[in-house]
Amino acid sequence: MATRPPSEGKPWDLAAHPRLGKGKVVGVVVLDGWGEAPPDPFNCIHAAETPTIDALKKGAPERWRLIKAHGTAVGLPTDDDMGNSEVGHNALGAGQIYAQGAKLVDLALASGKIFEGEGFKYIQPSFDNGTLHLIGLLSDGGVHSRFDQLQLLLKGASEHGAKRIRVHALTDGRDVLDGSSVRFVEMLEDDLAKLREKGVDARVASGGGRMYVTMDRYENDWQVVKRGWDAHVLGEAPHKFKNALEAVKKLREDPKANDQYLPPFVIVDESGKPVGPIQDGDAVVTFNFRADRMVMLAKALEYDNFDRFDRVRFPKIRYAGMLQYDGELKLPSHYLVAPPEIERTSDLEKYEEIPSDIGIPFNEQPKMKALEIAHKARDAILSREFDQVRVNIANGDMVGHTGDIEATIVGKIILDAIEQVGGIFVLTADHGNAEDMAKRDKSGKPLRDKDGKVQTLTSHTLNPVPIAIGGPGLAPGVRFRTDLRDAGLANVAATIMNLHGFEAPDHYEPTLIEVVDN
Numbered sequence: 001m002a003t004r005p006p007s008e009g010k011p012w013d014l015a016a017h018p019r020l021g022k023g024k025v026v027g028v029v030v031l032d033g034w035g036e037a038p039p040d041p042f043n044c045i046h047a048a049e050t051p052t053i054d055a056l057k058k059g060a061p062e063r064w065r066l067i068k069a070h071g072t073a074v075g076l077p078t079d080d081d082m083g084n085s086e087v088g089h090n091a092l093g094a095g096q097i098y099a100q101g102a103k104l105v106d107l108a109l110a111s112g113k114i115f116e117g118e119g120f121k122y123i124q125p126s127f128d129n130g131t132l133h134l135i136g137l138l139s140d141g142g143v144h145s146r147f148d149q150l151q152l153l154l155k156g157a158s159e160h161g162a163k164r165i166r167v168h169a170l171t172d173g174r175d176v177l178d179g180s181s182v183r184f185v186e187m188l189e190d191d192l193a194k195l196r197e198k199g200v201d202a203r204v205a206s207g208g209g210r211m212y213v214t215m216d217r218y219e220n221d222w223q224v225v226k227r228g229w230d231a232h233v234l235g236e237a238p239h240k241f242k243n244a245l246e247a248v249k250k251l252r253e254d255p256k257a258n259d260q261y262l263p264p265f266v267i268v269d270e271s272g273k274p275v276g277p278i279q280d281g282d283a284v285v286t287f288n289f290r291a292d293r294m295v296m297l298a299k300a301l302e303y304d305n306f307d308r309f310d311r312v313r314f315p316k317i318r319y320a321g322m323l324q325y326d327g328e329l330k331l332p333s334h335y336l337v338a339p340p341e342i343e344r345t346s347d348l349e350k351y352e353e354i355p356s357d358i359g360i361p362f363n364e365q366p367k368m369k370a371l372e373i374a375h376k377a378r379d380a381i382l383s384r385e386f387d388q389v390r391v392n393i394a395n396g397d398m399v400g401h402t403g404d405i406e407a408t409i410v411g412k413i414i415l416d417a418i419e420q421v422g423g424i425f426v427l428t429a430d431h432g433n434a435e436d437m438a439k440r441d442k443s444g445k446p447l448r449d450k451d452g453k454v455q456t457l458t459s460h461t462l463n464p465v466p467i468a469i470g471g472p473g474l475a476p477g478v479r480f481r482t483d484l485r486d487a488g489l490a491n492v493a494a495t496i497m498n499l500h501g502f503e504a505p506d507h508y509e510p511t512l513i514e515v516v517d518n
């Protein structure tokens, strides 16, 4: 969470800013999932007490503004794509707009290059005698995966020799509406039926809800991945069905069921045998482009030595990720699309993670670890050891995904520390979420289900996010420029460099601030 800006010769030289001095501690606070939307009962941020942020907005309007945090402004394919933590933080750190995973996969599929690349060539020999398994999130959320990409992958793979295909489908309900799993499975089953007409033996083999099966992250709970392993690889799960549509429909009949947490299931044939466990000689592709929730499974699929759970059987497979999910670990070693090469970003010096509470639903513990995080950040600021302390506060986002309207915020602790050391603060967010919990029609009116209940929007949003700067170290006359109406998260890095007393490099998106004579 503490970063040092590029200083003389390390790692590249930056010119001194003509008007802003060096040496001030800069505290960067990123409120996760904190967008700006008109006040209404489904705007959690409006409903919650947020005195710190309100004071910034009202107290210094020339040092508060909105910036884009979704769509093309953060390297996503279109402006209909909501922002997310991965692309938001990439833009914040890179200072430039890079095509992100979703877009790189789109390009590789559109040109057909994905089927000529190293990763596809690597798995292809398995098509002769083995099965191609596709594991991933069945969704058009565009955060971790996209359904149309899976469709193109199925089509392309079959045209390039895959004769037996098994899909292991994780239901979403987090980046898309709860209940949409049924429609996605219907569409998938249609596609697979068409492939079967062409002589390809294509079926869904297993599945489950993303938050309960397979897609854990940050090594929070390996049991989630184990449930996925058992269903996808071993063909074992507590629920067995004849086809995937029956599976999601039946499992959703439980009144407490939702797409995010559906239990694991396997599809079995007439004699009760699973139709698609992963065997020696098979090929496996994890088709999510986003890394954080695929890394753990990738480890289980790739590592010879692995002790996080008992794999029971470790099939000899050819495995490729949609992208390489971990550049440092080089994991997986084979991938269908090369990840973005993000260069010359702000330099990370020390990273501290405060582990989440395990096993407590976020809506029951909305404070999460915010207080602990705020105290760590405060101590780092007060130590004066760091030029910059950057902290992510995840509450807004995590509560936003559950649809429960309650949140608290601890930004003041950090701003007080900045005050004490005479520093500067930058407060912003990585994408919207908590400011809108209602699914709406085109005119903005909340949509209701058949019982008249407003449909909960668990996903992120397309809304802009606020950015505020201030603190005793901020030179008088610093204010936001008024000419950058379309600015987004990628403009923040240059802004922060200025606040450290440096000019940003030319290839960065322009700074948000100017200095005027008072």
Ligand SMILES: O=C(O)[C@H](O)COP(=O)(O)O
Binding pocket: 083, 084, 085, 086, 143, 144, 174, 175, 293, 397
């Ligand atoms: O993985 C998740 O929890 C959601 O799909 C996206 O949320 P995030 O981008 O805020 O992590």
Ligand SMILES: [Mn+2]
Binding pocket: 032, 033, 084, 085, 086, 397, 430, 431
């Ligand atoms: Mn986020």
Ligand SMILES: [Mn+2]
Binding pocket: 033, 085, 397, 398, 401, 433, 460
């Ligand atoms: Mn989120």
